[in-house]
Amino acid sequence: MKDLGVIMDNQLKFDVHVNNIVLRAHKIANLIHKCFVSKDQPTLMKAYLVYVRPVLEYASCVWSPQSVGLIKKIESVQCHFT
Numbered sequence: 001m002k003d004l005g006v007i008m009d010n011q012l013k014f015d016v017h018v019n020n021i022v023l024r025a026h027k028i029a030n031l032i033h034k035c036f037v038s039k040d041q042p043t044l045m046k047a048y049l050v051y052v053r054p055v056l057e058y059a060s061c062v063w064s065p066q067s068v069g070l071i072k073k074i075e076s077v078q079c080h081f082t
Helices: 015-035 041-057 068-081
Strands: none
Touching (some): 015 068, 041 068
């Protein structure tokens, strides 16, 4: 079921939602690395904060990850970007 952009299953788990946002955030982060000619660190960090972080943080108070696996998936986006 999808409500306000948050996907949940019958048991009110958000695993599918977290997988979708992590995949989308990885795609955006890869596009930033491909499209930005400058590899200036402050510029890349601003691009990350503007384009990637909102994808990861949208409605996080609703689907707040509690398992270690989901938390590591979300943090993997930032680790991969840096």
